[in-house]
Amino acid sequence: MATKIRLARHGHKDYAYYHIVVADSRAPRDGKFIERIGSYNPNTNPATIDLNFERALYWVNVGAQPTDTVRNILSREGVMLMKHLQGGVKKGAFDEATAEKRFAAWKAEKDAKLGKVSAEEVAKAAKLAKERLAQEVEANKQKAAELAKKRQEALEAEAAAAAAAEAPAEGEAAETAEPAAE
Numbered sequence: 816m817a818t819k820i821r822l823a824r825h826g827h828k829d830y831a832y833y834h835i836v837v838a839d840s841r842a843p844r845d846g847k848f849i850e851r852i853g854s855y856n857p858n859t860n861p862a863t864i865d866l867n868f869e870r871a872l873y874w875v876n877v878g879a880q881p882t883d884t885v886r887n888i889l890s891r892e893g894v895m896l897m898k899h900l901q902g903g904v905k906k907g908a909f910d911e912a913t914a915e916k917r918f919a920a921w922k923a924e925k926d927a928k929l930g931k932v933s934a935e936e937v938a939k940a941a942k943l944a945k946e947r948l949a950q951e952v953e954a955n956k957q958k959a960a961e962l963a964k965k966r967q968e969a970l971e972a973e974a975a976a977a978a979a980a981e982a983p984a985e986g987e988a989a990e991t992a993e994p995a996a997e
Contacts, residue, residue: 817841818879820871820889822855823848832856835866835885837874850874855888866892876901896921 817840822833824845833855836848852874853866871894875881881889889895900914 818849818874820852820874820879820881820885822882822884830858832858835871835888837879840880864888864892866894868892868894872897893918893922893925 818837819840820835820837821844823836823838824831824833826832834851835853835855837850837852838846838848842848850870852870853864855865856863866888871889871892875889875894875898886895897914897918900918903909904911904914
């Protein structure tokens with residue numbers, strides 16, 4: 816039986832996630848499968864991959880053919896490198912300890928690179944947040960100054976209106992007082 820390692824689609828419209836499955840090549844995409852060896856969620860940033868490394872390595876070693884996307888996922892997780900290193904051990908090019916050492920070095924380099932990238936993204940996001948906060952504080956200061964100016968103008972207008980109301984009232988009081996004096 817020809818087996819393939821491929822993705823089985825799950826989720827809903829516009830939010831697909833995938834199970835990584837080993838299936839007979841004649842089975843439909845989301846149909847019957849032999850074993851589920853992981854999951855792949857491309858909706859997160861970075862994409863989330865959950866893979867049973869040993870079972871994936873087993874199936875690759877017994878001849879299951881991964882599809883292009885699954886091959887990229889397996890390469891990113893190191894399954895294909897481990898298969899390559901195990902082939903070198905079988906041929907006698909180096910021993911098992913050297914293969915493990917090479918794989919560990921590759922994994923450490925990959926983790927360091929991902930850590931560096933994620934640290935840079937975190938620093939960039941923090942910088943953007945700080946800049947937005949500074950812009951917002953500046954805008955709030957401008958709005959507060961404009962509001963204070965409007966309030967001051969309103970108080971001055973109110974005071975002028977009160978003074979204008981008092982001046983005619985005093986004039987009317989003086990006019991009413993003059994005829995009484997006559």
